[in-house]
Amino acid sequence: MDKDDTLTRDAGAAAAAAAEAMTGAQMVIRALKDQGVTHIFGYPGGAVLPIYDALFKVEGITHVLVRHEQGATHAAEGYARSTGKPGVVLVTSGPGATNAVTGLTDALMDSIPLVVLTGQVPTHLIGTDAFQECDTVGITRPCTKHNWLVKDVNDLSRVLHEAFEIATTGRPGPVVVDIPKDVQFQTGAYHGPQSIHHRTYRPKTDPDLSAIVKAVEMMAAAKRPIIYSGGGIINSGPEASTLLRELVDLTGFPITSTLMGLGAFPASRPEWMGLVGMHGTWEANHAMHDCDLMICLGARFDDRVTGKVSAFSPKSKKIHLDIDASQINKIVRVDLGIVADAAKALREMIRFWKTQKHKVQTESLKDWWKQIEQWRAKKSLSYKNSDTIIKPQYAIDRLYELTKHRQDVYVTTEVGQHQMWAAQRFHFQEPHHWMTSGGLGTMGYGLPAAIGVQMAHPDALVIDIAGEASVQMTMQEMSTAMQYDLPIKIFILNNEYMGMVRQWQEILHGKRYSHSYSEALPDFVKMAEAFGCVGLRATQPSELDGKIAEMIAVKKPVLFDCRVDPAENCYPMIPSGGAHNEMLLSPDDGGEISDAGKMLV
Amino acid sequence: MADSKTKPANDIERHTLTVLVDNEAGVLARVVGLFSGRGYNIESLTVAEVDPMARTSRITIVTSGTLQVIEQIEAQLRRLVPTHRVTNWTDARNGAKAGIEREMALIKVAGTGDKRVEALRMADAFRARPVDTTQSSFVFEITGAPAKIDSFVDLMRPLGLVDVSRTGVAAISRGPEAM
Numbered sequence: 001m002d003k004d005d006t007l008t009r010d011a012g013a014a015a016a017a018a019a020e021a022m023t024g025a026q027m028v029i030r031a032l033k034d035q036g037v038t039h040i041f042g043y044p045g046g047a048v049l050p051i052y053d054a055l056f057k058v059e060g061i062t063h064v065l066v067r068h069e070q071g072a073t074h075a076a077e078g079y080a081r082s083t084g085k086p087g088v089v090l091v092t093s094g095p096g097a098t099n100a101v102t103g104l105t106d107a108l109m110d111s112i113p114l115v116v117l118t119g120q121v122p123t124h125l126i127g128t129d130a131f132q133e134c135d136t137v138g139i140t141r142p143c144t145k146h147n148w149l150v151k152d153v154n155d156l157s158r159v160l161h162e163a164f165e166i167a168t169t170g171r172p173g174p175v176v177v178d179i180p181k182d183v184q185f186q187t188g189a190y191h192g193p194q195s196i197h198h199r200t201y202r203p204k205t206d207p208d209l210s211a212i213v214k215a216v217e218m219m220a221a222a223k224r225p226i227i228y229s230g231g232g233i234i235n236s237g238p239e240a241s242t243l244l245r246e247l248v249d250l251t252g253f254p255i256t257s258t259l260m261g262l263g264a265f266p267a268s269r270p271e272w273m274g275l276v277g278m279h280g281t282w283e284a285n286h287a288m289h290d291c292d293l294m295i296c297l298g299a300r301f302d303d304r305v306t307g308k309v310s311a312f313s314p315k316s317k318k319i320h321l322d323i324d325a326s327q328i329n330k331i332v333r334v335d336l337g338i339v340a341d342a343a344k345a346l347r348e349m350i351r352f353w354k355t356q357k358h359k360v361q362t363e364s365l366k367d368w369w370k371q372i373e374q375w376r377a378k379k380s381l382s383y384k385n386s387d388t389i390i391k392p393q394y395a396i397d398r399l400y401e402l403t404k405h406r407q408d409v410y411v412t413t414e415v416g417q418h419q420m421w422a423a424q425r426f427h428f429q430e431p432h433h434w435m436t437s438g439g440l441g442t443m444g445y446g447l448p449a450a451i452g453v454q455m456a457h458p459d460a461l462v463i464d465i466a467g468e469a470s471v472q473m474t475m476q477e478m479s480t481a482m483q484y485d486l487p488i489k490i491f492i493l494n495n496e497y498m499g500m501v502r503q504w505q506e507i508l509h510g511k512r513y514s515h516s517y518s519e520a521l522p523d524f525v526k527m528a529e530a531f532g533c534v535g536l537r538a539t540q541p542s543e544l545d546g547k548i549a550e551m552i553a554v555k556k557p558v559l560f561d562c563r564v565d566p567a568e569n570c571y572p573m574i575p576s577g578g579a580h581n582e583m584l585l586s587p588d589d590g591g592e593i594s595d596a597g598k599m600l601v
Numbered sequence: 602m603a604d605s606k607t608k609p610a611n612d613i614e615r616h617t618l619t620v621l622v623d624n625e626a627g628v629l630a631r632v633v634g635l636f637s638g639r640g641y642n643i644e645s646l647t648v649a650e651v652d653p654m655a656r657t658s659r660i661t662i663v664t665s666g667t668l669q670v671i672e673q674i675e676a677q678l679r680r681l682v683p684t685h686r687v688t689n690w691t692d693a694r695n696g697a698k699a700g701i702e703r704e705m706a707l708i709k710v711a712g713t714g715d716k717r718v719e720a721l722r723m724a725d726a727f728r729a730r731p732v733d734t735t736q737s738s739f740v741f742e743i744t745g746a747p748a749k750i751d752s753f754v755d756l757m758r759p760l761g762l763v764d765v766s767r768t769g770v771a772a773i774s775r776g777p778e779a780m
Binding site for chain 2: 137138141142145146149166198199200201324325326328329330333
């Protein structure tokens with residue numbers, strides 16, 4: 001046993017002396033307060049009634065009653081991503097827990113800190129197939145960063161505080177604490193957060209300085225560098241974004257970002273090349289392919305970014321900064337791995353760049369920029385507009401233009417074509433303003449996420465850029481928005497298709513649109529009215545601006561049915577199995593997809 | 602890391618890993634779930650609590666994969682919250698920690714006459730000792746490297762092999778240091 005553990009025990013003994021006696025249910029509420037939690041998203045049920053009873057009397061914690069537990073998890077994700085604080089969820093056993101699984105997996109894939117508290121049947125009934133029993137820790141083990149079943153009330157406060165620590169530190173992620181009903185009733189000793197010292201969990205956040213020195217040397221020597229940044233910059237906190245900007249100021253290197261990393265670097269700056277990957281810009285992807293140094297900061301070489309791995313950036317040396325050691329060399333072998341928190345590593349990079357008086361390769365960099373400008377001149381995001389039908393790209397452009405003067409615009413999305421158009425065309429200047437389901441690709445994410453964002457930022461303009469198929473998956477949460485006076489704007493690009501499915505069927509499956517047509521669509525305007533919110537519809541390009549202005553002006557939740565061209569596809573596109581320099585700019589590009597490519601998703 | 606680059610990347614190698622974990626509920630499921638969820642192989646797995654005071658368990662896993670996959674497995678194991686330490690006994694990257702690997706097996710052979718005599722003679726040569734004897738059967742206990750047990754089992758097959766129970770590999774480092 002090492003010294004640490006002895007110290008912990010002493011500290012533990014001191015804390016035990018100061019411990020307060022209370023019920024498990026009271027401990028839950030007390031722990032939430034001690035952790036600074038002000039909002040929780042939940043749904044009551046038999047196995048959490050004692051906790052809800054304790055919540056009944058408490059002040060300072062706002063409980064948001066959702067309409068489905070999946071909604072609670074996505075709302076908590078939206079809350080977490082727009083504030084940098086953990087999202088907290090409270091649900092019951094059995095179906096309450098299983099309904100939370102999609103949100104847990106979503107949060108795991110996108111590294112979002114969630115603390116999900118689930119009720120469980122009383123300990124003596126565990127394993128008997130009791131009413132609303134399920135093996136919550138078993139089911140959620142692969143979709144959480146860590147989880148616990150608390151069988152002894154005297155362990156409960158420690159586990160709750162550990163849960164917050166693990167969810168929010170290192171690479172953030174979701175955790176589950178499963179609390180049997182009898183434990184909620186029992187009385188035990190409550191310990192505060194300061195008494196917690198985990199036995200094994202020690203995330204490494206400080207960079208190895210020799211690696212930093214090497215990194216800045218590689219950067220100084222680079223002739224065709226590119227910065228490829230990701231969600232790790234956002235998750236690290238606002239300072240990482242500031243430092244990223246400073247690094248670009250110092251070097252003048254071109255920068256692209258993953259879907260998760262949008263907003264870390266301002267889209268208005270000239271070094272910004274737009275989104276990378278499958279629906280990334282021509283310039284970003286070609287620069288990734290042709291660079292001689294790739295500086296990957298808090299991204300993970302996802303298949304949506306790399307395309308064909310064997311043809312991925314073949315001529316470059318690669319630096320990979322990630323807080324999670326398991327990401328380094330997972331997909332792409334890199335020349336230099338740095339395991340650290342993004343802000344800490346960036347701070348050191350900048351310090352060494354300055355103290356060692358490094359200079360960039362000015363001439364080569366000038367040529368490189370010349371090349372990038374040529375790629376940029378392709379204008380790969382352009383599209384053919386129409387006077388008679390609303391093009392989805394036009395709708396997003398107008399939404400952006402009519403809101404860009406505001407600092408407080410938060411955008412969530414569902415999943416599909418609309419999500420990619422939003423990522424390409426809604427230009428983010430600041431981190432924590434863009435909430436989208438990246439890794440898991442969860443249709444139905446955006447509406448509840450918008451609820452979570454609006455809860456945290458009551459006066460902000462929160463827009464869910466949605467598709468008519470996705471939005472129906474969690475539509476019930478409009479009722480939640482009404483209950484809490486959350487004026488979220490659900491901007492539905494209604495093309496009457498699961499657009500991305502249709503696009504792939506068009507390209508890969510001979511235009512056989514198998515079950516991708518959104519048949520029997522509800523009337524979204526009437527639906528909005530049924531919920532008590534406001535329904536708007538635009539069918540003509542000429543009326544779009546007016547309707548958008550109306551949507552923004554209304555201080556109520558809005559369902560905006562924006563009827564767009566059903567045939568429009570999302571370009572540019574790297575067809576599956578393709579390399580970064582094999583992009584399609586339009587349907588006319590044709591582009592054969594190999595059999596191997598068809599196997600990919 | 603420099604090492605692995607000089608070797609062909611696609612060679613499948615067999616590695617023995619030891620994971621020291623907190624002995625908390627579900628910890629084995631975490632480790633096993635990681636292997637099944639990410640599609641890694643488990644050739645053998647041995648687990649027991651090794652320090653009741655410190656509540657630590659030692660899990661020894663024999664796995665196979667390319668070097669990149671083995672590196673991933675190690676990194677993923679280190680990422681599990683209850684993990685104290687991960688050691689790879691097959692790969693010398695981490696400062697050449699040579700390990701001793703042993704496995705124990707109980708092997709039942711049934712037969713009479715010459716086959717029975719031959720089985721006993723072979724067992725003697727392999728230092729396997731009979732721990733249960735009837736007029737028509739033996740149970741042998743054998744300890745050694747997995748390959749030795751493989752060959753003993755192969756030799757017993759024509760001599761009336763009935764049943765094999767193997768513990769999987771246990772491993773420990775040579776010299777005075779802990780893992």
